[in-house]
Amino acid sequence: MKDIIIIGGGIIGTAIAQALCKYELDILLIEKECECSFGVSKSNSGIIHTGFQSKYGSLSATLAARGNQLYTDLSIDLDFPFRRIGELIVAHIDEKQQLEDLYKNGSLIGISEMKIVDREWLAIHEPNLSETISFALLGSTAGITNPYEACYAFFENAKANNVQFNLSETVENISQLNERWEIRTNMSTYQTNFVINCAGLFADKVSQLADIECETIFPRKGEELLLDRHVGELCKHIIFPLPKPNTKGILIIPTIDHTTMIGPTAEVIDDKEDLRTTTASKDHIINSIKDLGPVIDPATIITAFSGLRPATKLGDFYINEDRKGFINLIGIQSPGLTAAPAIGEFVTSIISKNIKLTIKKTYISKRKSIPKIRDMSVSAKNTLIKKDSDFGTIICRCEEVTKGEILEAIRRGAKTLDGIKFRTRCQMGRCHGSFCTMKIMDIMHEELGIPYNEITKRGHDSYVTI
């Protein structure tokens, strides 16, 4: 008998697990993929929004603004990368009113550190922007993170505090037994006092398993393009055009790893598994960026990827205890990454109305990240290599990732090539793993003891050899 079962190990499920792991609770998280962060949370822009693009009074505005505040301490305690670089929503001469409306919306939400800047300011601080851009709303609290590293930091901290993670296990049926819930998966049956449904794109299906009606989730695809490291950062801030009803528009995003990403598109589709990228979307992104100023050379695009936002007609997050002991989180689309820690707090407050929460005496509040050789000074590198010579063996040349980092990723739970990539960046550079994939597979074979033909890119049947 569990106190709480969380369904879904994306950024939301792991943030909730991390928020609840400080209390004396027996918690199980069930995730159908073989690793956490393999759903919507693996493909997003990595922006920690200010919150002012969400409408005042909406749950997403409140939780995004609060989530944004929480990221500073969390990133320090759990040692994942986060930088407040600020965002600019840009406008032409006749569009200033729309910036003033956004400013007013932000003030009502309670967001500080906003100001409208003019062409003179933009010419000094963002010289790559088009001269036709006359004004911008500067939100200084906006930041960037690495969404997988944040997710794995929450996962590792929750695990260190005894949250049980059952991966590669799919919830197939949910029934209510008096005051308890029974959850049947493809592997086992569990009973619990509380169910937290944060199954992302499939949260509506999971709710239906429990016979609870909810909003239908329809996927809204967002394609993004990553530029080669040699392009560097095209802008210092995250650059947004003026938002449209269903999208924040095509952005210029300086990434946490000092590269540039452009996108995402916004296209409503039917298929929750359709992650294809298209030339039409690529052209659309390049043309939209041209309107902002920078001209993108297509040869500098090293990869395209897409993610599906779990959108609903409500257009806002829905988080509610829909039946006693069953909390539904539906429609957690953007700014879900931003809001995740605040969603953890929000869900904790719902639970606390039903269960007396006592802080664990053994609670571990800190976590250390995998050392990153490429970011270290020469003397720090030498000290680490003296302690462990595997940190002196480069495996991924493009991103300067060592054998020591890959081994550390595996020891922390990576079982697939993508799991290692998301934790270390190896295979993320210009050559896309042409040089390092075989070497990573050798390490996986040795460390995990799996035959080469059972190594997968991202679980299921994504085998890399036959």
Ligand SMILES: Cc1cc2nc3c(=O)[nH]c(=O)nc-3n(C[C@H](O)[C@H](O)[C@H](O)COP(=O)(O)OP(=O)(O)OC[C@H]3O[C@@H](n4cnc5c(N)ncnc54)[C@H](O)[C@@H]3O)c2cc1C
């Ligand atoms: C293109 C794009 C860009 C974005 N950019 C940003 C941004 O810059 N900033 C921001 O704040 N937000 C952004 N978002 C939104 C953000 O990525 C999402 O809000 C967030 O990732 C949702 O996380 P989640 O945990 O709810 O979903 P997921 O990560 O999908 O997690 C849900 C998990 O549930 C599992 N699951 C489903 N069904 C079952 C079952 N039956 N049994 C067991 N497990 C199950 C899935 O496998 C999945 O891992 C963006 C989204 C997209 C698509």
